[in-house]
Amino acid sequence: MTERAADMAAVRVGAAAARPAFWARRKTRELGLIWLFLLPSLVIFLLYRIIPLVWNVVLSLEFWSPYRPARFAGLYQYQNMLFYDDAFWKVVGNTLIFMASAPVGIAMALGVALLVNQQIKGRGVYRTIVFMSYPVMTVAVGIIWQWLYNEKVGLINYVLISLGITNKGIPFLESFQWALPAVILASLWQVIGFYMIILLTGLQSIPPNLYEAASIDGASARQSFWRITVPLLKPSLFLCFVVGIINSFNAFDLIFVMTGGGPGHATDLLVTYIYSTAFKLGHFDYAAAMTVANFVLFVGLAFVANRLAGGEAGAVKRSA
Amino acid sequence: MKRLALLLAAGAMALTAGFVTPPSYAADKQITVVTWNIPYYQKGFQQWVDAFKKIHPDYDVKRVDMKGTELPAWYQTQVVAGTPPDILDLQGGIWLQYASQGGLLDLTPYLKKDQDYTKRMYPEVLANWVYKGKNYGAPLYISKTLLFLNRVMMKKAGIDHDPTSFDEMMEDAKKMTGPNTSGFITLNFDWLYWPLFKMNGIDFVTPDLKKAAFNTPKCVALVEKLAKLTKEGVIDKVSWTGRWVEPNSAFAAGNVGMLHAHAPAYLWFKSKASWVNKDTVGAINLPGGWSTPNSHALVISAGSKHPDAAWDFVKIATSGAGAIAFGEQTNNLMGDKIADAELMKYFEKNIPAVIPALKTQLENLDKLTGNWPFAQDAAIKEAFYPELQAALLGQKSAKDALDAAEKKVNRILEAE
Structure with a gap:
């Protein structure tokens, strides 16, 4: 060496x-x-x-029942789901419609949040009134709206008839055309207070001097809204959107109480259909295949939502 | 600080371990009995237990009461977990799915052995629980559909006699229909609407249960008629969309002329409406005498570790003093002929208003329909009813709906 x-x-x-x-x-x-x-x-x-x-x-991927040994089924359940079960496509469509209602609710909540964010007398009371629906149990919300929609003794039909808009009661929950919009409206009514609070918090965190500067520069109210309010509310809007999407996938109890998925499958969502397939029909294997489809759909939507939010939703930033 | 952190982590792990520790199993000599939405039935149940303990003093009896909507899901998870309850109270056709897959104990040998017991039972009611020649249920209480009449509305409409045919029934219903009233309403779950079809001569399946038989011009015409009457408000739309609460509540509100429901509906809507009494509400058999049973029976899980003891409990609960206790406390008639004679005396003395409805439950037992022993009963209902519903509510033509329903039903029947 x-x-x-x-x-x-x-x-x-x-x-x-x-x-x-x-x-x-x-x-x-x-x-x-x-x-x-x-x-x-x-x-x-x-x-x-x-x-x-x-x-x-x-x-x-199996033929399965609680009482028998499982047998390999290959893609039989998926084949059944995609090519033979027209109810499956109906409930996928319903789920997407239910989901698409989330932005409508958020837009309505934003309108309400903007209103109750003004310096008006009694705004605290208005905020409380709007928020009050959110903590109400979903089952109670279902029952309340069932009565409101009642064809013969419901308040909504009473008002519509009194105003001469219709001459006889509309069977909201018994009609294939009206049932889904009616349930969506009840769902939005419940969640709108929650969206409002999130958006109100977002609105109040926008520095007022930005609006003052915009005003000095001659920006109109509309320009201030689109150039200042909306961009700075993006995180709150994204949160509401995510909550809305999750709610639409999980809106089980409201559907269960108000319509049970009917008439036909007019108000069935994937989650209610999966439940009834598994526990009412006892087809756990087929329900499992639909759950996989539900999962894929959900992951796909989460991916799209993440991309729309800049690709970093949920990312943990390392502190310096 | 580090020690504290470690302690916290250890605590969290201990909590996790708590989550995954399996529950302790019950004592060896115990039978579990699941009842169907009768939490108030305490005293009578204790009578059953006391009688059971006289012959099996070494056994414990555990009771679980479940709501009907929750019971199937709960039961199936128990089966998967390997801890099925020994005895189960089941309603309608739900048992067929379990029996056809080997989930229930065949009671035929017990029924053959215990002839004293078997002879007490109505043969037609016992036959309701037979699948492929084997008996899977011991009748608990009898329930089948009948027609309740709102006599106040009938009188106001000038109707002075009870309907004797389908057409007459619908004509009467028309007379009682107004802006805020309907003439007729029916329950629709568990095939309870099928007597309306049967009284018009329509069969659901061929006698061998192999093929759909309903898609005929006669049935198309009937569905078109029912849809028209529904559109006109003669038949309340809730008939085709509601379950138990909605149609019975509508009748209780006093603005529906006739209610097609099963006997337990009477005391339910009576409890909601002060106007209901023996003079204002009539109870008759549906024209033609057809009805759909919706009875309850006690079944024994195939996985029961104590089938003989479970059978002894079932006998106590469904016959003799046990059956009388149940009938009196739940206001029902039982599957035991001798017990029913006692029960009718009891009701005549204590609740005379319920007698007309109860009498119908023991009549026309040879005219039961909608109780086909399909292994996939629930799946067939799911295939048929949404299509029928679409036609009845004007979403589809009767012909298209019945064509689609026939295709779906046959696909399931072929796989049976």
Whole structure:
């Protein structure tokens, strides 16, 4: 060994001696602690999300019943879903319509938020009134609207007849044309207060000097709205949009109480149809295939929503 | 600080472990009995338990009461978990799905062995629980459809006699229809509307249950007629959209002339309406005597670890003193002929208003319809009813709806 090589070896030995062991390193310990804290959540996530999801995919490829051993079915359930079950396409359409109603609700909530954000007398009362529907139990909302829509004794028909708009009651929940819009309206009524609060918070976080500057520069109210309010409300609007989409996928209880999915499948959503297929018809395997379709649809929408929000929704930013 | 963090993490893990620990299993000698939406039935149930314990003192009895809407989902998850309840109270045709897949115990050997018990039962009611020659249910209480008449509205419309045919019934309904009133309303779940078809000579399937038989010109004409009457308000639209609460509430409101429902509806709508009494509401058999049963029976899970003890409990609950206790406390007639004789005396003395409705429950037992033993009963209903509903509510023509329904029903029947 040359003198230089000996020196280099000594430096390496010295460096190794100076470096702490893997488990003794601060970074490792920190990382270990993070994982330790995360572990309970991860276990629960694995048990209640990942395993059921994987099992659901397996189930969708089988002929399965609680009473018999499972048999491999290949893509039979998917074939049935895509080519033979016209109700499936109907409920997918209903789910998309229900989802498309979320932006309508958000637009209405934005209008209300703008109104109650003005310096008007009693605005606190107005805010409370609009918000009041949100904490009401969904089952109660369903029952209230069932009565409001009643063909013979409902308030809505009473008003319509009194105003001469119609000469006989409209069977809102018994009609194939009216049932879905009627349920959507009830759903929007319930959630609009929630959207309003989110948007109001967003509105109040916009610095007033931006509007003052715009006004000095001669911007009209419309220009201020589109150039200042809407861009700065983007995070709040995105949050409302995501909540709206999730609500439309999970609007089970309202449908269940108001119409049970009927008439026909006029108000069935994917989630209600999956439930009745599994638990009323006992076709768990077919319901599993539809759940996979539901999952794919949901992931697709989440992806689109994320792209629309700039591709960073939910990203954790590392602090400097 | 680090120690605190570690302690917190350990606590969180312990909590997680708590989540995943399986529940402890019940004692070995225990039978579980699931009842259908009768939480108030406490005293009588205890009578059943006391009688059972006299012959099985070493057994415990656990009771679970479920709402009808929740019971199937709950039961099936219990089956998957490997802990099915021993005894289950089931209604309508739901048992067929379980029985056809081997989920229920065949009670035929027990019924053959216990002739004293079997002879007490109405054979027609027992036959309701037979699938492919095997009996899967012990009748608990009897319930089948009948026609309730709003005598106040009939009188106002000048109707002085009860309808004796479908056409007469609809004519009467027309007379009672107004801007805020309807002439007729029916329950529609579990094939309860089918007597309207049967009384018009329409069969749902061929006698061998292999093919749909309903798609005939006669049926098209009937559906067109029902749709027209619905559009005119003679038949309340809730007939085709509501379940239990909505049609019965509509009748209770006093502005519907006739209600086609099963006997338990009487005390339900009576409890909602002060105008209802024996003079204002009549109860008769539907013209032609046809009706759809919607009875309850006790079944035993195939997975029961104590089938013999479970059978003993079932016998106690559905016959003799046990049946009388149930009938008196839930205001129903039972599947036991001898118990029913006692129960009729009890009702005549205590709730005379219910007698006309109860009498119909024991009549025309040979004219039951809508109780076909299809393994896929629920799937067939799902295939047929939305199409019929679309025609009745004017969404589709009767011909198109029946064509589509026939195709769907036959596809299921072929797979049976």
